[in-house]
Amino acid sequence: MRTFTKAALLATVAAVAALPGQGAWADTSGKRIALSNNYAGNSWRQAMLRSWDKVTSQAVSDGVVAAADAFTTAENQVTEQAAQIQNLILQGYDAIVINAASPEGLNGAVQEACDAGVTVVSFDGIVTAECAWRIAVDFKQMGKDEVLYLADRLPEGGNLLEIRGLAGVFVDDEISAGIHEGVAETGKFEVVGSVHGNWAQDVAQKAVAGILPSLPEIVGVVTQGGDGYGAAQAIAASGRDMPIIVMGNRHDELTWWKEQKDANGYETMSVSIAPGVSTLAFWVAQQILDGADVPKDLTVPFLRIDQDNLEENLANTEPGGVANVEYSLGDAQGVIAGAM
Amino acid sequence: MSALLSPRVLRGLLPPLSLAALLIAIFWLQPRTMSYFGLNLLLNLAVPIALATIAQMFILCVNELDLSIGGFVSLVACITATWLHDTPLLGIAALVGLIVAYALLGALIHIRNLPSIVVTLGMSFVWLGLAVLVLPTPGGKAPEYIRSLMTLKPSLVPFPIIASVVIAGVVHLFLMRSAVGTVLRGAGGNPRSLERAGWSLLKIKMSMFALAGFFGVLSGMALVGLTTSADANIALRYTLLSIAGVILGGGEFVGGRVSPIGAVIGAMTLALAGSFLSFLRLNPDWQIGAQGAILIVVLALRVLISRSEAKR
Known part of the structure; x- marks a missing residue:
């Protein structure tokens, strides 16, 4: 009788333990x-x-x-x-x-x-x-998150440069709408310039280099992914102070961020799907x-991707690729x- | 016996035999398709392709080629899902207008003696542009009566099979058996003698293009009935599919030699070839090539038959 109870109890325990893992x-x-x-x-x-x-x-x-x-x-x-x-x-x-x-x-x-x-x-x-x-x-939220991050980092606000994607594509409209919504909500930024980078580093670099001379000092660059590295190259070439460039999880962007982080403690964030x-x-x-x-x-x-998990994500991203999970x-x- | 196996008969039998071989292979690979439900799913998207192929056949019949039929069907689909649904009168007017536009294209090609490939290639961009104007973002809604016609579930025989038989039969009676049809075909086979006999080639070309436009309109409407809504790029594949369908069904690039029943069979063969390859679990990178290989095999068989015919 006693062994029977014990065995029954054990079986119940085993069944319960197995439930969350395999029951579903x-x-x-x-x-x-x-x-x-x-x-x-x-x-x-x-x-x-x-x-x-x-x-x-x-x-x-x-x-x-x-x-x-x-x-x-x-x-x-x-x-x-x-x-x-x-x-x-x-x-x-x-x-x-x-x-x-x-x-x-x-x-x-x-x-x-x-x-x-x-x-x-x-x-x-x-x-x-x-x-x-x-x-x-929710691409709109993605654009908004970028501005909210900048608002957190830059309490005084300032001028922003927006890099957009491919004109006429729904994703580009959505992210941009989110960015402008974030700017209106936080009320301390002004988008002083906007260029189309087509989600490609070379296009973004040319476009940013073209608009930079006409811009006042900028404190942040909001992007759509695939364009952050090109923007950084263009701004570095112009000799301006490096603003906070939001990245888009591409390998070249993360690599550049890591280099800057090691060299001068550069801080930013990176977001994509x-x-x-x-x-x-x-x-x-x-x-x-x-x-x-x-x-x-x-x-x-x-x-x-944030400052503290950059290394880990960079290690998991293959050259030419995009961070994945x-x-x-x-x-x-x-x-x-x-x-x- | 020798009469039964004469090259002429063989050539006529080639399209239905290819279709039957493909069907048997599909039944063997995926027995689920061997049912009312299975045949319906397997063949329903072949109906708009068959209609587009018939449209292309009318053009090929007068020794021209239409590279714009895919864009045209897309535009019709967009108009059907928007205007024809919201304001039926405007929709009908637009569709009739499109058929008239097709007839005028035929006139332009004939009067100015322009190569139809160039004119229709240009028009394909016009149709696509208009489709984007009518429906800038994918959407719209199929009119209820078209949707219920295309999803009809008659007892015993699946709707796509009935539709294909009706399309093939009606066009066959008109083009191959009626007096008007003979004249229309003659315009492709031997235009000069037809002109000497007093027929107006201009009128014939215009009517053939109008017929092509009419079947293009039917194709777009059938497609929207299946998809329930439209997209400006929805039917771009139909240009090549329709040409391949006509050729596969026994038609030839020299005018006058076409077969409506063969064209419908050719369109169904092409639609089934895609399903066959996907049931085979073939890597998608190879699928286009394999589809081409099926085409080449059937056409090579035809050349072999024609050669034995020439030897006699």
């Missing part, structure tokens, strides 16, 4: 998730696919899901991707994670997927179909399949809880 996984071990991707032609997308492969192959070997295959369309076209999604439905996937070629053009195919009982999670390039989940990037957001979408899909209650609209956390199941649950 048991239901999805037979599920298959597919990634439908529309484009793989730049370093961000390549990093995105590598992250997906790394995290999902681990999840598959751990038995969390049965399969997690990535599919990229041969051409970046809406009709190609719509056909691809319909093929994935036919292949019997339980969930499809989409980085979409168009926010609207895929809705018919997405609706077909939902009608067939497939869970659809879109990220980065999101779809607007009501039955799909969206993991969107990690390509590993594909893995966040994977875990969100897994959670939905698991039966978790997930709101339809989620927001991607930014990958922010792969998300875990816990991160996904945190994002879901944050949106409830």
Whole structure:
């Protein structure tokens, strides 16, 4: 009798201990998730696919899901991707994670997927179909965060130079709107100049070098990523005092920041979206399949690098690439809880 | 027996046989497709491609080439998802206007004796620009009746198959069996003799271009019915797909030699080739090449058949 109680107790303890780790996984071990991707032609997308492969192959070997295959369309076209999604439905996937070629053009195919009982999670390039989940990037907040950081560092305020992205692209409008909102809210900065750097260091360097002679003293440079290093080069060449340049997580930007930090204690911050957001979408899909209650609209956390974790992030970023982070199941649950 | 296997019959059989081979391979790779639901998903996006291919076929029939059909279908899709949905009268007027514009293009090409490749290549940018003006950011909404037509679930036979058979049948009866159709085809095959017989080549070219515009409009409307909303770049792929579809279906770049049934089959073959390669789990970098390889194999078979025909 006594041994029986003990054994029962032990079994209960073991079952309870196993619950948080595997209880949530048991239901999805037979599920298959597919990634439908529309484009793989730049370093961000390549990093995105590598992250997906790394995290999902681990999840598959751990038995969390049965399969997690990535599919990229041969051409970046809406009709190609719509056909691809319909093929994935036919292949019997339980969930499809989409980085979409168009926010609207895929809705018919997405609706077909939902009608067939497939869970659809879109990220980065999101779809607007009501039955799909969206993991969107709050670019506006990203621009605002830059100004708030500067307001923190520079209590007296001053003049700012804004470097914008590619004209006419929605991301550029959003980040810029966030920056101007932050400027209006803090009330101590003035944007005295604005140039288009096209998210490229060489373009940004030329543009900044061109506008600098006409500008008064500037205390900060707000950027969109991929343009901070070029701005630093142009300002250094002009012989001005180096303002606080907000960086965008690119390897060359982080390297320059590290050099300055070692040489004269230069302080700034860096912010962008990690390509590993594909893995966040994977875990969100897994959670939905698991039966978790997930709101339809989620927001991607930014990958922010500060003075104290610069070295660590720089070491993890490959030359020519962008700082990345792969998300875990816990991160996904945190994002879901944050949106409830 | 020898009559059954004559090159002429073989050449006619090549397009349906390629389609059947592809279908069997897909059924074998992915048995789920062998159902009402599966065939519907597999083929529904082939319907707008088939309509665009028929449009291209009318142009190829009079010995011209249309490089603007993709942009044109995109523009129609944008108009369908915006004007035709919000203000039907304006939408219908715009679509009719587009068909008239196509007829006028035909007239321009004929009267000024311009190369159609140059004119239509230029027009492709005009159509795309207009599409961006009509719908600057992706969106809009498909009119309810088009959406319900394209998602129709008739009993027994999936809608895409019925639609394809109807399209192929109607165009076949008109172009291959009617007196008007014979004259229209003759304008591509032997324009000089047709002109001597008193027909106006200008009128024929204008009507062929108008027909192409009409089917381009149908293609755009069908596409929006499937996607529910539009994007200015939605159908750019259709230019090349439609040309390849006509050729795959037995048409030739010399005027007059076209086949409506073959064109529809060719369009479906191309759409299925994409699915086939994706079921094979082929690396996407190889997919375009593999799609090209399927085209080359079918065309090479045709050349072989034609050669044996010439030997006789």
